[in-house]
Structure formats: structure tokens, C-alpha cells
Amino acid sequence: MPVPTPELGSFNFVPETKENLDWADLITVDFSIYDSPEGKKELAQTLIKAVREDGFFYVKNFNIPQERVNRQFNIGKQFYELPLDEKLKYVPEGLTEGKFNGYVPAGRYVRDEASGLKDRVEIYNIPKFNGDFTHIHPELVQDHLAEIEEFSRSLHSEVLDRLHVLLAIALELPEDYFLKIHTYDIKSEDHLRYMKYTKYTPEENLKLGGSWVQDLGSWTLLFRQPVAALQIQNHKTGQWKWVKPQDATLTVNACDALSLLTADYVKSTIHRELELVSVSSPPKDQEHVDRLGLLYFSRPHNDVVLATVDSPVLKREGYTQNKFEVSGHNVPTMEEWTFAKQKWQRTPGARNDIKHRTAEILPGWKEKKYDEY
Template sequence: MPVPVPELGSYNFVPETKEDLDWADLITLDFSLLKTPEGKKELANTLIKAVREDGFFYVKNFNISQERVNRQFALGRQFYELPLEEKLKYVPEGLDEGKFNGYVPAGRRILDPVSGLRDRVEMYNIPKFNGDFKHEHPALVQEHLEEIEQFARSLSTEVLQPLHNLLATALELPEDYLLRIHDYDQKSEDHLRYMKYTKFTPEENLKLGKLWGRGHTDLGSFTLLFRQPVAALQIKNHKTGEWKWVKPQDGTLTVNACDALSFLTGGYVRSTIHRVASPPKDQEHVDRLGLLYFQRPNNNAVLHTIQDSPVLQREGYTQNDFEKSGNPVPTMEQWTFAKQKWQRTPNIVRGVDEKHATAQILPGWNEKIYA
């Protein structure tokens, strides 16, 4: 029988933690400054500092209402209330080979080899709306697909395009330089994600060492994370190597730079190492719902270091790891599915399968253990 489509209703966020955590002091980009040439120059300088030092930063005043954001959280909540058998109909064929659009069920990783505790992370990935991808979804999602498309496209125009313009300016490139390889109308593996972390008990969290997910980097260009108040995200500072908590900030997006930008800039832009810890005690009793957008260059873009940037030439960032090793430089499509296949390997035991943790993704690139 078809599953009825519920009304979205309102979305109420849980209270923020009252614990005094070791918060990261992150830079905020205020997009209201985009209105003037002086403001754009200031933002370009701020952005390059952020992606060089912390890797994570906040964006505010990005012209997407909180009401629209809340509706997406409400959709995510409703999706995860669907029966498991309904969600399992949308597991992508080839999940173990790196496919990811659709539903990724929890329990694919063993977090504690002694107790056998597995991850409780579920994902639902919705690809681009540029005509390259089939959109077959549960009735709940299908019913709101036009709204989801408008939301996803607005992330491109209101957030990602300005970020690439600013980054190009900071690298002394033409303003549209990076936009050419991040064209929404071209095929790329961008996706919007509803992501749920189901809670563990306090006793289970102790067995997990209070860590739900190991340190890692994202494979694309920028990841957008909408504010939700359950503290769990931690980042590793590029300079000090210290792990710091990322504080939810009202009316902001949390953004991080990823692997593809690091390759394109020969390591000048740093791909940020981050992980998911168990929430503090006053939030340990709730599930954590995430709303994210993962942006990637066009599939046919070759991840060579940009040679046209006077900044990269002056600073000596002229080769990425593939180029230094003499191995072929992959296209974004090759890189995406090589790393996704590694990420989606089932039944890996954390802390035991260290060969997997440091596996070769492609000739010229091995993953690393980030704790």
C-alpha cells in the first residue's frame, strides 16, 4: 500500500547545550558586504584566511529565509519517521561500489569491536536537478520535490556562487574562473542530504570513547551545514592540530573547504579534518538531524593545480599530490567514486581495520588516520 504523505508541520529545534565546551573561534563571512566593491574585497581576504587557517567558517545574511530552512528540517524529520521497509526501497544499486544517491541505511560500520556496536547514521541524498539524474523518491519527498529543487538551486546561487567568486578574487583570478567548473547545469555529484544520527545511551557512548565518527575530509569543493543545535561536530585546527567543537550560531551556515579545492590549489586551500563526537550530557538523550549540501566540481573537470593564479605561483603552490607523485591526475568523477567506494566499504571495524583507514584511493593518494 502507498505510504500517505503527512503534513510538514513546524520544526522545533532542541535547546543548545549549557556545557562550557572548547569551542573553535571561527570566522564569519557577512554576505551583506557583497553589495559594495570594498565589501567584496574584505570578504575575499576573510575567506582566504578562513580556508587557510581553520577550514571551517560561518556565512550569514545569505538570502535564504529561516522558514525555508526549517521546512527542509521538517522534511528530513518526516522522512526518518517513514517505516524502514519503505526507506530501504531507495537504497542505491551499487552502494558498496560508491553509489550514494538515495537512502544509505545505518549499521554499515562497527564502531566498537568488543561490544559489536555499529553506527546509527542514516543518510538520504538527493542529486542535482539539472536533468542528469533520475528523481525517484518516497511519496513524502516526491510531493515536495519542486520546493526541494528551489531550495537546492538557491544554495547554488545565494551561497556557492558568491563563495567561488570570492575565492577566485583572493587567488587573483577572473571572478568567474571557478564557476566554470562548478556550473549547476553541468553534470556533477552535488547532493542535498538529510542525515540522522540516532542517539546512543550514556553507557554505549563510553564504550565508543565518546566518538561517533573518525576524523576525515570531504571529497568535494564546499560542504554546507545548516545550523542545528546538537553539539557533535569537531574540527582539527590546521595550525595547532587541536580538536575544537563547532558552536551552532543563529542564522548561519557552517561551511568547510574540501579535497577538490585542495587539489585545484596545490594544497593552498586546506581540506578540513573533522569528526563527529557524542553530544554533551545535556543533549545525549536526543537524536541529531542534519541538513547538508555537498558541492563538487563538474564530473569532467581534471583536478590539476590551477596554473593561472599569481597567488599560487608566488606562494609556490604549483603541484598537488597526484602531480608530485607523477601519477595521472583524476577527473572529479574518477576521484568521487574512488573515494566514495572506500567510504562505503561495509563492515569495517574502527580501530582494527587500519589497512582500510590508510588505503590507496587512487595511485598518488592514500588516506590517513585522523583519530
């Protein structure tokens, strides 16, 4: 149930680009047919096709009004209007060791060695409200904490739980298989994120190198914002295409944990985000704007061992061992995987170090270079 909410004012999205970009033709998972057995079966096949091909897909009719989404964008906007000194009070201790809940300031990475140009990405992560995490926030966030909790929980009940059921059906597992390892009340590193990408000048954009990223959890939920900024790589063709913001939808991608749990049958999606890991200039009619992101990161329980699930589908298709199992190394828990990846990602000044980019972050897992396509 929505909770009483303080006044926030309105949030205004920037106009969509008018440029004719090479948009990806993504599949839409429409929850309007979810509640019938036939609808679930149909959606399960739609979902598995989406994650096997593009990895990204749209979800619509997910029962969260746009007004509630807009309020979260507005909270994020107001947070980033706070003075830097205030935001810096909420930088997590152990940031370089993989801690991530709280404020992550911009300027931690050099984007162009010649000019010394640094990144302009700010992050504010809010963990689950299940009693496992402390919630110490600026007054602005604290004043809206009840509705932030309600919003976060609704993403589980209205979106993530349904995706987990559909994935289980597609893999011929009990419907509650993935639900049992993604329970809200059990400790996991899920978090809601407000993310700000401050613009570069057109001249600065030309200096920025390219990178690609993969998310480390189960699913990432991205709420629509009309700045063209996200590109994805098709699993089959290897082609890069833009992701078009669609009205009244969520954009969702499959991540590393699902890839490990399915021995790469569900592939962790390679993607790149302009202003975060620029690969080309943004559309000319949007170069002048900052971008605000609203995201949710879903992860299995911390104690879940990321071993390949015992699925009839995976056995028939020959997907029976993930990289750790093939190499004979210990399969990590989700907690071990999370903090190994986070520590590797958050090492200051290491993005241009080839040894870092190809480091073995856990026995049996060697990273790939992040700037070659």
C-alpha cells in the same frame, strides 16, 4: 522564486547545551557587503584567512529565509519517521561500489568490536535537478520535490556562487574561474542530504572509538542545528575545538577538491562528528536526543581534472603541484576522485582493517589512518 508548498507543520529544535565547551572562534563571511567592489575584496581576504586557518567558517545574510530552512529540516524529520521497509526501497544499487544517491541505512559499520555495537547513522541524498539524474523518491519527498529543487538551486545562486567568486578574487583569478567549473546545469555529484544520528546511551558512548573525516568535494554547507556535535582541527595549531551553532548562519567547510585544485593552499578541513565518529561523549544535557542534519555538498563538474590552478598567488607562495602532480601520476577527474573515495568509504566491515584505512585508492594517493590524532 519560492514555489507553492504543501502544509508540513512546525519543526522544533532542541535547546542548546548549557555546558561550557571549548568553542572554536570561527570567522564569519557576511554577504551583506558582497555587492560592492570594496566589499568583495574585503570578503575575499576574510574567506582565504578562514580556509587557511580553521577551514570552517560561518556565512550570514545569504538571502534564504529561516522558514525555508526549517521546512527542509521538517521534510527530513518526516522522512526518517517512515517505516524502515519503505526507506530500504531507495537504497542505491552499487552502494558498496561508491553509489550514494538515495537512502544509506544505519548499521553498516561496527563501532566497537568487543560488543558488536554498530553505527546509527542514516543518510538520504538527493542529487541535482539538472536532468542528469533520475528522481525516484518516497511519496513524502515526491510531494515536496519542487521546493526541494528550489531550495537546492538557491544554495548555488545565493551561497556557492558567491564563495566561488570570492575564492577566485583571493587567488587573483578571473571572478568567474570557479563558477565555470561549478555550473548547476552541468553534471556533477552535488547533493542535498538529510542525515539522522540516532543517540547512543551514556554507557554505549564510552565504548566508541574516535575518527576524523574530510569531505571530498569543494564546499560542504551545514545548516544550524543546536546539538553540539561537530569538532574541527585548526590547520595551524592542530587543536580540536567545538563548532558552536550560530543563529541565522550556515557553517561551511573547504574540502578535498579545493585542496587539490590549490595544491593544498586551501586545506581540506579535518573534522569529527559525534555519533558519526565519536571521540568523546556528547554534552550531558544533549545525550538523550537524536540529531538531524541538513547539509549540501558542492563538487566541480565530473569532467574537471583536479590539477593545480594557474594562480599568481599560488605561484608566489610556492603552491604549484598537488600530490598527484608531485608523484608524476595521472591527475584524476572529479568523477574518478568521487567514486574512488566513496567506494573506499563505503566498504562494509573495513573500518577496523589497517590495510583498508591506509589503502592506495588511486595511483599517487594513499589514505591515512582515521583514528589517530
